[in-house]
Amino acid sequence: MEENLNKHSNISAADLDRLTKEANEEATPSSAKIIWNEFKADKPAMAALIIIIAFIIFVMIASLFIDTPKMMETNILNYNAAPGSNGFLLGADTGGRSVGQQLIVGARNSIGIAIGLTIISSTFGICWGLISGYFNGYIDWGMQRVYDFMMMLPMTMMIIVLVTIIKNYNAVTLTLIFSIFYWEGTSRLIRSRTLSESEKDYVAASKTSGTGSFKIIFHEIMPNISSLIIVDTTLSFAENIGVETGLSYLGFGLPLQTPSLGTLIANANDPNNITQYWWTWLPAALLIIVLCLSISYVGQVVRRAADASQRHGAAD
Template identity: 50%
Template sequence: MVQQDNKEKQEVVSSPPTGMQVVWREFKKDKVAMFSLVALVITIVSIFIAAYFFIDQEEAMKISLRGKFAPPGADYWLGADVGGRDVFGQLIIGAKNSLLIAIVVTVITGAFGIFVGLVCGYFGGWIDNLFMRIIDFFITIPSTMLIIVVITVIPKYNAWAFIAIVSVFLWTGTARLVRSKSLSESRRDYVNASKTLGTNDFVILLKEVMPNISSILIVELTLNFAGNIGIETGLTFLGYGLPPETPSLGMLVSNSRSPLVIENYWWAWLPAALLILFLMLCINYVGQALRRSADARQRLG
């Protein structure tokens, strides 16, 4: 009986850790990444709760010339901008819009890029050649400039049209990464064994190949999320993002283009700039921890 218990303990000790155990172990070692993860989740959840249940967008965007550049106080928690609009309300609504756009763009480009990458890497042949030439074309031309050109051509657009335009040009990086990973995975013995058994190709892709590269996909989508926030705020700052009537972090930061505002009315742009910086840092620290977890998982097999 004692020998059997010892044998079971040895098996438990020798069994490799699961993917979530590797991730949790990496976050426990990196206190900055753990703090970033907790702070990021709390911030995003708080923004969406406040935007949907406590902040009225029409009230936040109401113009009041008497409140022009009003400093932070009881009437305006974070002051007012050049139109007398509440900066705090715009910050919450704008952060919600920017995060929602980044999430939707990440999901769309991630899903399409993963699908194309898996199919190209697994099947190869003319499918791989076709999509690789398309990807090469998109990569050789600056995507930001193409987005600006398309937005300039379209006279009127809303947030969903902006998401569609951006998504068209941002799926190529994910597809290229997934294609290289699935290309190596599709040559492994377990895939050949499944093919010999007559398993459907798409079943192999979804249930065998994709789970084995899931750690890489999580890292890629996390870093893409941060990049998409930057793209939306950057384009809006330049005047090629969301329409002016739609609040966003980029619109608030665009107030900093005036030297007078930068010097005398810091509350009109600094909160949005600090929130963008905070989100970017947290997402990147979380992404770095996930990347180390993926590398550790690959070493452990």
């Protein structure tokens, strides 16, 4: 083969470096560069990205300096202190606890759980969907029956029951409990795209080239549905912030002594707080709105970057 090719081609080992360099110069930009260009073309999305990153970094660092048990101690003298009084920047709640500090620690807890939940449930859901869709047949049938069973369980009720059964739970166990129930939507979405994708000729070409099944799934098919994966992951991140805050609002989320955005919003259950002491619940509500909006803006930009026909950014 070696001589055979050399006989028919003028290219020899000596030309390798020069030709590679030539080819490199003509190459298309990387996807990271494309995404960055897309952000530069869309100012609101750029602002959203900066808000998200700056806020997450601020919350993560600031919460290190806050002594949570001390912060959660009740202090009757500061009962519903107004913003700016007694040294409370954002006021204090009914227990005399600083709303500002609770907001920082609560946001860290809520965002941390949302990130952990998104990573675990999306990874699992994507793998489940890809494998189920690619192999088809009996494997698909079995995996989809497991999916059907999980979908049949009443999700919120199961989480509440699990939370009551497990004695000592914290943020980590709570994340794991959520993860059991939140991979299904992703897996079904990914499966449907994988089904159509694995019928395409490039998959057949990979098979005839002798590539193994799992390499085809994760190196050939997955990059081709990456735009779907990215959009689904960003949207489920925004949604997952709501999952934890929602349950904490109902009182089944994090334990009482651990603040979260949900427990802060739960202050609004009291009519007095809604009418007079707005500072106990409004900041947390605004924060969630701003965060979720920003995330969906960023998600849109990433989706556009993944689809060449929708791009706004300079092509260079």
